[in-house]
Amino acid sequence: MTVISVNSGxxxxxxxxxxxxxxxxxxxxCAGARQxxxxxxxxxxxxxxxxxxxxxxxxxxxxIAQAALTGRHN
Numbered sequence: 001m002t003v004i005s006v007n008s009g010x011x012x013x014x015x016x017x018x019x020x021x022x023x024x025x026x027x028x029x030c031a032g033a034r035q036x037x038x039x040x041x042x043x044x045x046x047x048x049x050x051x052x053x054x055x056x057x058x059x060x061x062x063x064i065a066q067a068a069l070t071g072r073h074n
Contacts, residue, residue: 042068043068046068047064
C-alpha cells in the first residue's frame with residue numbers, strides 16, 4: 001500500500017491554484033468572446049433587414065443595437 005500525504009502549503013498546491021485560476025480566467029475570456037460574437041451576429045442580421053422586416057419585429061433602426069445586446073428580435 002502506498003500512502004501519499006500532501007501539505008496544503010506546498011509549492012505544487014500553489015502552482016495548482018494559480019494554474020486553475022489561469023484556466024478559469026481563460027474560460028471566462030472565451031465565454032465573453034463567444035457572447036460578443038453572438039451579439040455581433042445578431043446585430044448584423046438585424047442591420048441587413050429592411051425597415052419593413054424590422055417593423056414586423058417591432059423594431060426601428062435605432063433599436064438594433066439594444067435588440068442585439070438583449071437578444072430581443074424574434
